[in-house]
Amino acid sequence: MTEREILRQHIDKTVQLNDEQFDYFFSFFKPISFKKKQMIIRQGDLVEQEYFVLNGCLKTYFTNDEQKMHILQFATKTWWASDYNALHNQGPATVNLDCVSDADTLCLSNEDREKVCKEIHEVETFFRWRSNKGYIGLQKRIMSLLNNNARSRYEELMQQYPELYNLVPKHLIAAYLGVSRETLSRLYQAK
Numbered sequence: 001m002t003e004r005e006i007l008r009q010h011i012d013k014t015v016q017l018n019d020e021q022f023d024y025f026f027s028f029f030k031p032i033s034f035k036k037k038q039m040i041i042r043q044g045d046l047v048e049q050e051y052f053v054l055n056g057c058l059k060t061y062f063t064n065d066e067q068k069m070h071i072l073q074f075a076t077k078t079w080w081a082s083d084y085n086a087l088h089n090q091g092p093a094t095v096n097l098d099c100v101s102d103a104d105t106l107c108l109s110n111e112d113r114e115k116v117c118k119e120i121h122e123v124e125t126f127f128r129w130r131s132n133k134g135y136i137g138l139q140k141r142i143m144s145l146l147n148n149n150a151r152s153r154y155e156e157l158m159q160q161y162p163e164l165y166n167l168v169p170k171h172l173i174a175a176y177l178g179v180s181r182e183t184l185s186r187l188y189q190a191k
Contacts, residue, residue, distance in 0.1 A: 003031060003054050003106060010052075010078045014129050015122040025123055028112040034058075034099045041083050041097040046090075049109045050082035051075075056103025057167055061175070062095045071176040074100065074161075074168060080130065100168055150179045154187045 001009075004026055011017060017025060029052070034040060041047055043062065051058065058081045060073040072095060075081035083093040087110050117124035144153055154177055158165060164173065174184040 003104070006054055006078065007052060007106060011126055015126045017120070017122055021120050021122065025116055025120065028116055029106040029108050032105050032107045034103045034105065036099050036101050038099045039096065040099070041086075041093050041095070043093050043096055045083075045086075045093040047083045047086035047093050048111070049107045050080055050084070050087060050113070051097075051105040051107055053077055053079050053081065054104040054106060056105075057100040058097060058103055058105075059100050059168075059172065060095050060097050069175045070178070071172060074164060074172075074176065076161075076163065076167065100172065145178065150177060150183055151187055153177050154179075154184070 007026060007029070008022055011022070011025075031054075032051070034056070040051065040058065053075050055077055058075040058079075059071055060075070060081055060083070061069050061071040063069050073079075073081060081097055083095045083097065085091070085095075086093040113127065117127060144156055148156070157173070157177065170184055171181045174181045177184065179187075
């Protein structure tokens with residue numbers, strides 16, 4: 001499947017664009033490939049774009065004062081990733097974005113997204129829908145972190161995204177869950 005077809009199929013799940021509208025929308029995207037461990041955004045960077053993942057895996061994370069990594073998101077095929085706070089508020093990045101594996105993406109600038117949203121109502125609807133789904137996912141994750149033990153969080157993650165266990169190194173899954181690598185090993189063995 002081509003990058004155009006992957007994006008079209010993704011958009012079509014939410015809104016219907018005619019061919020002319022989609023071609024115009026697609027014209028704003030720039031293909032960019034990244035290598036495993038390559039940094040895309042560093043804390044402090046100016047962030048001007050977001051990334052639609054065609055294949056591979058990205059992770060969004062921050063490192064606290066004790067140098068402990070906290071993973072906010074894994075982004076695999078048809079997911080979007082950026083530092084949205086920095087992107088929308090035009091401030092410095094507060095999180096990092098890098099590659100768990102080699103990845104191919106389509107990059108869309110904030111300026112271009114705003115332009116096309118003003119011109120095509122359905123595109124604006126798509127991005128509003130996507131933002132709402134992201135907010136709902138984040139709310140569920142926060143509630144899980146506050147209410148559930150490590151085993152329950154691990155089981156939720158594996159049920160929702162079973163492909164992650166083979167795609168993402170275990171120490172990164174542990175960082176996402178907020179547990180040590182040893183705790184994750186115990187959870188996996190007790191499965």
